[in-house]
Amino acid sequence: MRIGNRKRFLFSCIFFTMIMLLFGKAVNPVYEKVLGEPYSPMVKAIDKNNKFKKPIREYTIVLDAGHGGIDNGTSYKDMYEKYLTFKIVKYAEAYLKDKGCKVILTRNEDKLIPLKKIGEKVNEANADAFVSIHINSINDVTFKGITTYYYDAKGYQKDERMNLAQIIEKEAIKDDGWENKGIRRENFAVLRYSKIPCVLVECGFITNKEDREKLSKEEVLKRLAENISNGTIEYLESVK
Ligand SMILES: [Zn+2]
Known part of the structure; x- marks a missing residue:
């Protein structure tokens, strides 16, 4: 080179x-x-x-623990519907408050509130959604799972209410192997009185062994409450 x-x-x-x-x-x-x-x-x-078009903390949600006081609801041995619904509602209340929502309970003690009074409380609350919690029972002991009920009087808020029911059902069955019993239209008084989108969730059958086992576990009740709460928020987020 x-x-x-x-x-x-x-x-x-x-x-x-x-x-x-x-x-x-x-x-x-x-x-x-x-x-x-x-x-x-x-x-x-x-x-x-x-996802969050509106801050979550602005929502007001009314929760109703089915039955209470002299009205036990359905029962199996020492399991009473009124106590189970109250537990689920209290878990949901804590969860929603933690998310920044305002929560109004139709009852915060073991007391029977007349259905019409519940309707009045819901309509006076100026809330975004109303969720009533119940436990189902039926003669056929093989029947199990969660059903979410909605009602539209003469088509009132039909799409919104069906949508809320569908989202809540989808979320409610998410964990613990709950059977999806789907959504149903039923003329329940609490749903008829409410002027805001509302559902009644039948959280399993107390008459079914599998469902009873689930309902006897605190962690299952807590998860169920949180899933129902998430479904309610998801619906509200989708319409605001
Ligand atoms: Zn009930």
Whole structure:
């Protein structure tokens, strides 16, 4: 190699190395920064914005623990509907409050509230949604699962109420292997009186062994309460 060629070769080598050092090192962190690391938080942020159109804390939800006082509701041995519904409602109340919602209970003690009074309380609350909690029973002991009831008087809020029922049913059966008994239209007084979107959730059959086992576990009641609460929020988020 001639000296001139060697110099040119050396110069080329140094130049190439410098280019590699400059861009090789510089490009990688930029690439990582732009396309790597911030990528997933960016996606999460977009999802969050799409999901929460209105801050959750603004919702007011009325919860009704079915039966109470002299009215035990349905029962099996020492299991009473009025106590189970109250437990579920109290778990849901704590969960919703923690999420920033305002919660109004139709009863906060072991007391019977007339159905018409419940309706009045719901309509005076200026709330966004109303959820009544019950436990089912039937002669056929093989019957099990959760049913969510809605009612539209002459088509009043039909789509909203069906939608709320569908979302709550979907969420309620999510854990613990509950059977999906679907949604049903039923002229229940509490649903008829309410002017806001409302449902009545029959949380399993006390007459069925499997459902009874579920209902006897605090953690199942808590999960159920949280899932029903999530369904209510999901519905409210979808319409606001
Ligand atoms: Zn009941």
